[in-house]
Amino acid sequence: MAGKTLYDKLWDQHLVRQNDDGSALIYIDRQILHEVTSPQAFEGLRLANRKPWRIDANLATPDHNVPTTERSGGVELIVDPVSRIQVKTLDDNCDAFGIVEFKMNDTRQGIVHVVGPEQGMTLPGSTVVCGDSHTSTHGAFGALAHGIGTSEVEHVLATQCLIAKKMDNMLVRVDGQLGVGVTAKDVVLHIIGVIGTAGGNGSAIEFGGEAIRSISMEGRMTICNMAIEAGARVGIVAVDQTTIDYFKGRPFSPTESQWDAAAAAWKELVSDDDAEFNTVVVINAADIIPQVTWGTSPEMVVDVTATVPNPDKESDPTKADGIRRALKYMGLTADQKITDIQLDRVFIGSCTNSRIEDLRAAAAVVKGRKVASTIKQALVVPGSGLVKAQAEKEGLDKIFIEAGLEWREPGCSMCLAMNPDKLGNGEHCASTSNRNFEGRQGFGGRTHLVSPAMAAAAAVTGHFIDVRELMGY
């Protein structure tokens, strides 16, 4: 019999019950809640007069709606009344149900997918869910983590379980070493370009290979974060010493007396050598260079040195049609050079790229340089209050401000523009976020997904440039 994949192991460890009809009941160790996808779940519990099953398995923090400008006045001073009600509703629900919440002005507040790992709430071998598709991020730690809808948020609150069906196993192996100036974001954008935005539908993707092993936990989070942009609800990376070391001294990490047993159990969280995957994709790390998306789906991505595709050269009519539509929306012409795309705004942040390492990479590029005069705004939005504090300790805030970027309070911000940070109609943005869908960052906004270093390079030049060229790598 073939060995087990990491996903198989995580599934088996959390299987509460296998039903005859093929459905299964899976135990959920941790749930993270935020203001957008939880109000209707709490309301559902109340209407059915149900109590949460295990209240202390939940953690909440507002992130999608919160302003990132000065906000010491608290929730009452959130200008948008609809956003204010939503954030207050989360506060009220958490208070009423006794759920731990890092409220807006708590130093530990931040983007759910930054906060969970940072607090050690996400642990190797745990199941983690949240009403947000980028919950795949937590798979970087060898956790089984995925986004759920609001009905399932309510289901987990009430039962600590999910009704689930096992996914297929897919392995994306990145062999060899990454070049200098090539980051985790470039790796995952490249992978999406190869397998497509639906390539992982129905699968849990394990990211493996030498290149993945050599990437930091922050980088692995960036990769797993965007598994969903390849269609996979779950992205996972096997546990190694880098994973285990990450959890030393975090607030919700195992206690000292539990540590050795936990670390020993975590070491088992790898796919067996003889495990079988339904699909295997092999990518050569040496083929990856800095990436830029040109269109309105994350799969519409090319090398920074390339040109915008030409629909007349595409044989598949649906794809050609998609290219034409995207070119029109993006205001680009076929065969135009990526480095000729002029930018209006730059956004460095989001659950994909707002951790300390991302900020360090961006700061290294803008240090001693100035934001180009044609750029209307360049935002740096740290992923959590703790990331912000760490960055300030390292003086990164000063580097950004000196270069002409804005240094903000933590939140989701311009990634999805539910707060006041958004693009104007027709504006092009170099963004470290995860989705370049039409209107995502603002009505008529044009998003180009890039790494933090590439966004920083774009900020100081006003257009896309290969960051390796700018930095003389």
Next chain:
Amino acid sequence: MKQFTLMTGMAAPLDRANVDTDMIIPKQFLKSIKRSGFGPNLFDELRYMDEGQPDQDCSGRPLNPDFVLNQARYQGASVLLARENFGCGSSREHAPWALDDFGIRCVIAPSFADIFYNNCFKNGLLPIILSDTQVDQLFEEVAATVGYQLMVDLEKQVVVTPSGIEMEFRVDSFRKHCLLHGLDDIGLTLGFADDIAAYELRRRQEAPWLFDAIK
């Protein structure tokens, strides 16, 4: 949950691949703390010429005449015909809520994004996967016939065209059972409370750190 058994309704074609959840219901409408009222903002950016705001009266907004659901012939459609990877992107259940509130009861496509697909079943909305060829055929027929109606029979797992062609589809038996009977799956799961408690007892011995309280 709302039941889904058998329906006959007018089909409308949305001929583009990778329709994402931001397209189905843009982010500004996710600020609502309710489950209903999203219908007027379904496909907001495709449907209207201006930028929509939450709580706005949409009746006077300029409509995009090119958008399929604005065309007179598709008014009252309850079956949406779509292309591959429909519903990709976010986990927002507001997407099926908006479709349902608009009056769509069934979406037919060659493939769906996983989270959206799952969210549909939680809201009495039936997503049906048919082959590329079958979907192509339906797109052709719907374009050719004004008032084109499809019958969808969940019990028999078939879509029936006006000319009587039956297209079979697959659906998980558990999901089918819940939809047919409009079952509350939280109630079903709580029926296994003893299994859950037994799992916790066992798992707590194996991995006690996973049961440390978040406090």
